[in-house]
Amino acid sequence: MPFIDFYKLDKVQAYEGITGHIAHSDKLTFARFRIEKDTVLPEHAHPHEQWTHLLEGRLEFTIGNETQVLTPGTVAHVPSDISHKVKALTECHILDCFNPVREEFMNLEAID
Amino acid sequence: MPFIDFYKLDKVQAYEGITGHIAHSDKLTFARFRIEKDTVLPEHAHPHEQWTHLLEGRLEFTIGNETQVLTPGTVAHVPSDISHKVKALTECHILDCFNPVREEFMNLEAID
Numbered sequence: 015m016p017f018i019d020f021y022k023l024d025k026v027q028a029y030e031g032i033t034g035h036i037a038h039s040d041k042l043t044f045a046r047f048r049i050e051k052d053t054v055l056p057e058h059a060h061p062h063e064q065w066t067h068l069l070e071g072r073l074e075f076t077i078g079n080e081t082q083v084l085t086p087g088t089v090a091h092v093p094s095d096i097s098h099k100v101k102a103l104t105e106c107h108i109l110d111c112f113n114p115v116r117e118e119f120m121n122l123e124a125i126d
Numbered sequence: 127m128p129f130i131d132f133y134k135l136d137k138v139q140a141y142e143g144i145t146g147h148i149a150h151s152d153k154l155t156f157a158r159f160r161i162e163k164d165t166v167l168p169e170h171a172h173p174h175e176q177w178t179h180l181l182e183g184r185l186e187f188t189i190g191n192e193t194q195v196l197t198p199g200t201v202a203h204v205p206s207d208i209s210h211k212v213k214a215l216t217e218c219h220i221l222d223c224f225n226p227v228r229e230e231f232m233n234l235e236a237i238d
Contacts, residue, residue, distance in 0.1 A: 016189040019200045039175060039203060041225055046199070063151060067221060069181070077128040087158070088131045091151060109179060111223055113153055 020046045024124035029055055031102070036119050043116040049073065049106040057099040062112040064092040071106030075099075132158045136236035141167055143214070148231050155228045161185065161218040169211040174224040176204040183218030187211075 023035040028045065031053030036045040043062075049071070057076075066075065068084035075082055075090045077098045084090060092098045112119075135147040140157065143165030148157040155174075161183070169188075178187065180196035187194055187202045189210045196202060204210045224231075 016192055016203055017187070017194045017196070017200060018203060021199050037201070037203075039177075039205070041175065042177065042223070044177060044179075044201070044223075063153065065151075065154065065156060065223075067156075075129070080128055082129045084129070087133050088129060089149070089156070091128055091130060091149075093128075093151070109221065111154070111156075111177075113225065 025126050026119075026122035027125050028119065028122065029053075033125065036116075036122070038115050038120060041114055043110075043112040043119055045108075045110040045112075045119065047108050047110060049100075049102040049108065051102055051105045053100075053102045055100045057097050059095050059097045060116075061094050062114060062116055063094050064090075064098075065111040066090045066092070066100075067109040067111075069107040069109055072103040073106045073108065074101040074103055137238050138231075138234035139237050140231065140234065141165075145237065148234070150227050150232060153226055155222075155224040155231055157220075157222040157224075157231065159220050159222060161212075161214040161220065163214055163217045165212075165214045167212045169209050171207050171209045172228075173206050174226060174228055175206050176202075176210075177223040178202045178204070178212075179221040179223075181219040181221055184215040185218045185220065186213040186215055 031050040034047035143162040146159035
């Protein structure tokens with residue numbers, strides 16, 4: 015599938031308050047997520063390197079003991095196995111990239 | 127550097143008509159590029175897997191012998207070593223991801 019229209023993919027819920035569309039290659043996972051205002055994703059870690067590109071909104075992002083509010087044009091880079099958490103100060107739209115593939119995101123049930 | 131503001135990075139020119147800001151981890155390269163209208167990037171290939179996310183504009187993208195006009199929300203996925211070319215039908219803003227790192231993008235001179 016060389017071309018992908020994210021909005022034609024099944025809509026899934028990754029976490030409570032975090033929904034969107036996810037695509038994978040052999041090595042990478044990309045997700046376009048909408049995060050509801052006031053959503054909190056508690057501290058967690060995973061072996062996957064993560065890049066969170068903020069497209070719209072204001073997202074409080076903590077990596078280790080460093081916190082910053084992401085605005086459009088900024089990105090958070092979470093190295094492998096580093097704890098991180100987020101809080102949506104507004105409704106947010108993000109583009110996430112994970113390396114390697116987030117296998118637990120491959121079989122989420124479609125919603126809506 | 128867990129947090130990156132792309133617009134505070136040096137502005138570089140990757141190709142004629144294609145300028146922007148580039149960040150790297152050990153394994154991935156991300157670039158936010160502005161492509162001038164009517165820019166043509168001729169057919170080429172590289173060993174890096176590439177994902178081109180269209181943020182704004184209309185970008186004619188050819189992968190192998192398949193062509194599609196990317197619009198916001200769509201993405202082109204170019205597997206390793208597959209020929210591809212682009213033509214900007216309007217000014218475009220894209221987010222490119224490459225795996226592994228595009229080393230030739232690491233030492234581009236700042237412009238402006």
